Amino acid sequence: MILRKGRRETTTIEVMDFRKADFDKLRELVGKVPWEARLKGKTTEESWKYFKGTLLRAQKQTIPLCRKDRKYGKRPAWLNKEILHDLKIKKESYKKWKLGQLTKDEYRQATRECRGKIRKAKAQNEIKLATGIKGNKKTFYKYIKSKRKTKDRVGPLLSEEGEAVTGNLEMAEMLNDFFVSVFTEKSGGVPNVVNTSRERVSLEDRIHKEQVKNHLGKLDVSKSPGPDEMHPRILKELIEEVSEPLAMIFEKSWQTGEIPEDWKRANIVPIYKKGNKNNPGNYRPVSLTSVPGKIMEQVIKEIICKHLEGNKVIGNSQHGFVKNKSCQTNLIAFFDKITSLVDKGEAVDVIYLDFSKAFDTVSHDILIDKLGKYNLDRATIRWVHNWLDNRSQRVVVNGSKSCWKGITSGVPQGSVLGP
Template identity: 55%
Template sequence: KKVRDTKVQFEVKLATSVKDNKKSFYKYINNKRRGKENLHSLMDSEGNIVNRDEEKAEVLNTYFASVFTRKTGGPQGNWPLELVDRDRKPNSLPVFQEEIVSDLLSHLDPHKSMGPDGIHPRVMRELAEELAKPLSIIFQQSRLTGEVPDDWKLANITPIHKKGCKADPGNYRPVSLTSVPGRVMEQIILCAITQQLQDGQGIRPSQHGFRRGRSCLTNLISFYDQVTHLVDEGKAVDVVYLDFSKAFDTVSHNILLEKLAAHGLDRGTLCW
């Protein structure tokens, strides 16, 4: 916030002193108007270098699509009915309360990107009170039926370079910019599922990734403590490091659904 306020003060100062210092004013404006750097030339599957934007988009699309396998799971609703244990009553997730939806809407970052539907987070933030009730009804109905609106399934894909040769499409990570209303519902469902798994001890204490209050640092501290304890006892310590390539892209969706069903999640949530 302090950085943003300082930036605003700087811009106001530039604007008020434009008559005395036009050079600095227009230099700042020109820097702001500079477009983003174009995507680097890419190499297609046949080893050819492509430079046109349409060709580069097709190369990245082909590569990103090739990462997914049939094992990741079929279309929505294609998973077997027996995933839900009929002898076990599923735990119902909390309803989408209007107050919770309103709070999330009022805290949306107006500087975040919007999805393909063109709904800007600033608009939803300004209309939080008016949108909270209809959205809570839509969210609840969507979860109960397990149906996701088509607009929420669409995304604008932005390729982010990770490391290595920029011509290699395999060195780019796709970032999906989805619909803002869909993201709000995802937050509520994620929070409820996470809480349910933690209460049911579905998440092991040894897991540090993707958990609030934990990080690589806490993981290393725990690991270091165990290693030093064993060394102090005069025992040998062997460490095996494993790295699964494209793990998040190729993980079986059916396996994940089976695990969630085993922890009592209802069918509507699993379909969603």
């Protein structure tokens, strides 16, 4: 039996204090680097390491760190200065009532006034969140999540011996062992399709600076960085300074098929699904990967989608992961077919299939073979093959990180090329 109540670890972490960041100085330091000369003659891995090292050193000089305690959250949005003042008065009224300096009715009056103002402030905050949902969905759903009675925290977990595991590091190791256990073994060797598929069509498909700038401009600065510590806020602030070197690295990676090791690593965030929270199998592994690596994935995705759409490879019946299609279009097509058959008096049978751990167990060789059958160019297929090959992951629970473990199958959940 696992007791619900127990002492949990509290974690203090260091984060970048963007409020005190000197972005002008950061732009100056990164902008004066002669990237073409510095990256010339280097491999993709060497070019990436030089870029990453330069950016992180400049970042260290211009953005201070601050300590953040995970145990305590931010002050609620409704808790303004006026209510803080009223809470102080209420507290003082209680002390005076206990000392006999106020009557009970006077204390109750102060309590009622304070409670009324709090209700009003909370209601105004909720109206503000609801009316502003289009512009800021994240804040709205974060508030809804905070109001749920059940929290999505990890654990405590139950070991195979039936013992409760509550330590952050121990839970991270336990979850990583489980996530890795569902992978299928790799067959080994390079699929023949990598060597036999068609060459790149023309140099018109080169990766340009403007293309990279476009993707950098769409970054969500509230997202977390991957294991390489490349924060989307910094990349977006330095859009003019980093788009050129990133375009050079991306083009070099596509031409050679070489993938920087950082792009093949993932911090796994365990997300509770349903069922008993003590069971590691009831958590979904979501990958936090390199932000620049995901931009390169966007470029590869555009190449693949352009080819598939241009050659009409994907059938009209597929709605998942297809541009301008969704669950809604799938349901419309489904009900249109069903109602049509019912109107004709015909019988209808519906069979639903759900493959367990589908995205984690899919064979890399099968994926690459399918890309070859769709006649994608050799450079793109080789890049995807190398991107899938020799990946590794670690699980992070409240700042505690497990050891790295290899990934032998599946595609990372949370990546651009994955689900």
